[in-house]
Amino acid sequence: MTGATEATISASAMPDTADAPILRVSNLTVRFEMLARTVQAVSDVSFEVKRGETFAVVGESGSGKSVTALALTRLLAVPPARIAAGEVILDDRDLLSLSETELRDIRGSDIAYIFQEPMTSLNPSMQIGRQIAEAVERHRNASQSAAMARARELLELVRMPDAESRLAVYPHQLSGGMRQRVMIAIALACDPRLLVADEPTTALDVTIQAGILALLRDLQDQTGTGLILITHDLAVVAETADRMMVMYAGRKVEEGPVDAVLSSPRHPYTEGLMGAVPRLGSSLHADASKPLAEIPGLVPALDRPIAGCAFAPRCSYATGQCRSERPALTTVGQDHVSACFEHARIGTSP
Amino acid sequence: MARYLSLRILRAVAIAFAVVTIIFFLFELIPGDQAMYIAGPGSTQAEIDALRERLGLNDPVIVRYVRHLVGLVQGDFGTSSVFKADPLSYILARVPATLALTAAAILLTIVIGIPAGILAALSHNRIPDLAISISVVALLAIPNFWLGLLLISLLSVELGWLPSFGFTGWASLVLPSLALAARLIALVARMTRGVMLEELGRDYVRTARSKGLHPSVIVIRHVLRNAMIPTVTVIGLQTGYLLGGSVVIERLFAWPGIGDLMINAIGQRDYAVVQGITLLFVFGFLIINLLVEVLYTFINPRVRAV
Ligand SMILES: Nc1ncnc2c1ncn2[C@@H]1O[C@H](COP(=O)(O)OP(=O)(O)O)[C@@H](O)[C@H]1O
Ligand SMILES: [Mg+2]
Numbered sequence: 001m002t003g004a005t006e007a008t009i010s011a012s013a014m015p016d017t018a019d020a021p022i023l024r025v026s027n028l029t030v031r032f033e034m035l036a037r038t039v040q041a042v043s044d045v046s047f048e049v050k051r052g053e054t055f056a057v058v059g060e061s062g063s064g065k066s067v068t069a070l071a072l073t074r075l076l077a078v079p080p081a082r083i084a085a086g087e088v089i090l091d092d093r094d095l096l097s098l099s100e101t102e103l104r105d106i107r108g109s110d111i112a113y114i115f116q117e118p119m120t121s122l123n124p125s126m127q128i129g130r131q132i133a134e135a136v137e138r139h140r141n142a143s144q145s146a147a148m149a150r151a152r153e154l155l156e157l158v159r160m161p162d163a164e165s166r167l168a169v170y171p172h173q174l175s176g177g178m179r180q181r182v183m184i185a186i187a188l189a190c191d192p193r194l195l196v197a198d199e200p201t202t203a204l205d206v207t208i209q210a211g212i213l214a215l216l217r218d219l220q221d222q223t224g225t226g227l228i229l230i231t232h233d234l235a236v237v238a239e240t241a242d243r244m245m246v247m248y249a250g251r252k253v254e255e256g257p258v259d260a261v262l263s264s265p266r267h268p269y270t271e272g273l274m275g276a277v278p279r280l281g282s283s284l285h286a287d288a289s290k291p292l293a294e295i296p297g298l299v300p301a302l303d304r305p306i307a308g309c310a311f312a313p314r315c316s317y318a319t320g321q322c323r324s325e326r327p328a329l330t331t332v333g334q335d336h337v338s339a340c341f342e343h344a345r346i347g348t349s350p
Numbered sequence: 351m352a353r354y355l356s357l358r359i360l361r362a363v364a365i366a367f368a369v370v371t372i373i374f375f376l377f378e379l380i381p382g383d384q385a386m387y388i389a390g391p392g393s394t395q396a397e398i399d400a401l402r403e404r405l406g407l408n409d410p411v412i413v414r415y416v417r418h419l420v421g422l423v424q425g426d427f428g429t430s431s432v433f434k435a436d437p438l439s440y441i442l443a444r445v446p447a448t449l450a451l452t453a454a455a456i457l458l459t460i461v462i463g464i465p466a467g468i469l470a471a472l473s474h475n476r477i478p479d480l481a482i483s484i485s486v487v488a489l490l491a492i493p494n495f496w497l498g499l500l501l502i503s504l505l506s507v508e509l510g511w512l513p514s515f516g517f518t519g520w521a522s523l524v525l526p527s528l529a530l531a532a533r534l535i536a537l538v539a540r541m542t543r544g545v546m547l548e549e550l551g552r553d554y555v556r557t558a559r560s561k562g563l564h565p566s567v568i569v570i571r572h573v574l575r576n577a578m579i580p581t582v583t584v585i586g587l588q589t590g591y592l593l594g595g596s597v598v599i600e601r602l603f604a605w606p607g608i609g610d611l612m613i614n615a616i617g618q619r620d621y622a623v624v625q626g627i628t629l630l631f632v633f634g635f636l637i638i639n640l641l642v643e644v645l646y647t648f649i650n651p652r653v654r655a656v
Contacts, residue, residue, distance in 0.1 A: 107562035120553040
């Protein structure tokens, strides 16, 4: 665990390395090409994740968060998915142009995932010890017994009670929260530099969510790993994340430091989402399972190009320009960008 | 596990009892005097009457039913009108041939049906998948005796590659077992394909991919086992039906098994043999089902825990 000290030192004394991005995504565009239609699920999305930081991705269901996450290491099924454009740079290498073989060395080793559904994301007919150990064996030259010893260590790390005897247990013998701990153990198996957690607590009981999030935060402090946290829950973002990106209809509509975005949102969609969180910061336990805001109107269909701003039909600030021309991302504050013509008016009107 | 097993065995015995009862009363309804068949042609009425008295055929039906049950429990299957003796040894002598045929058919199902299904799933919507899917439909559409005739005329009569009459060595096993297994091979291939596709789309496969595992490792280590759970069950349950199919196929290939004996016995009104074979089929069926359940329990940890 040298990462722990490194991370704390670099965060304060060595701003250069702390600010160096471990992952840089530019202009990512993902389409699903099906027989009858093509859906552009992610359009021209760019962002960076820095060392040890938590980068939150929020947006309503269907806004392209999961597709973005899976596209990073090309985990989407091809076909129907096709990554039409973009770069995902890790260590000066573009993951999108690597071979499958090269990518397999990166999956689970440099970039690891925690998925939403702890019920189905584990193999039902394999003991959890094996499921953790195989990740270790894959990337470390570890013998079976060494890998199993590491699996046990990992179960202790994720605070699984009675780790030793749990190694031989099957997923159905564990509760949802415990299964998600197993998923986290798998993800941490090879000390990844970047963890991608796609709504890691959405499927869990409210009382268990806080425990899993606290665990993730602690582990991140210990290991200094970067975290992309996809979530429905702005309260979690407020409490956990350093920076955040808001997605709508496959596009990034706002991005910035969490404090800045949540204290003065510069996109009407972000403002709308915040309507769901009565008092930020204090509401983690109040309503953590509730989906994001009930913004009137529907998410637009993504199977044809949208003229103007995709959010305009649901937006109370919308003008004629919004309906005909798509707003580009513009700087609205320090490290804070928004794709809205009317960003200066947000918070002032209806 | 022991409780589970004893429960299953108890149920099997109850089913066997019900079947014995049904067969007994069905035979009661069939016209014809058993004593006449046993005595054989040319016997006098007095001889037949004496035989009927000696066999207790004049007793009330309930008495004969109970005696029948007691006899069965003691291994007494009655008297064969053809062999003039206890039919059991004649039936048992035919068992190995039928077992060999059934085992060969299951082996063919496993080595052809399962790999074909896996190949189809892994080449989803591409040429191998289409070829296999078309073959499956064709095999399911052809009745197995017709396929048997086709195999005989082509591979045996025309080309002379394989024997098709009786047992003249292990090569004799090829054509009848192929004809017998064809349907099951097709069923299992289709089932395996479906289950594989379903499993390949599951979330745990995505997790396995996110670990950086090679696709072949994912298929072999993760997907196959889960896909085999329903497939093994289907093979096991269908094995019972292979016994039924073997009656026709054995006749067609003059295979010296139980099915062949059964058809002879029916033709000669040899009730004792028909009854013995029916019971044997029933027990065979029950034992196979029991084995399938044990196997299922063994490969599926979710059931094992219960
Ligand atoms: N396998 C798929 N085939 C077709 N469309 C898909 C597939 N997966 C996702 N999509 C589409 O991509 C869009 C974004 O989905 P997703 O990234 O899962 O949203 P979320 O933000 O809720 O995670 C949705 O409109 C969805 O319909
Ligand atoms: Mg999602």
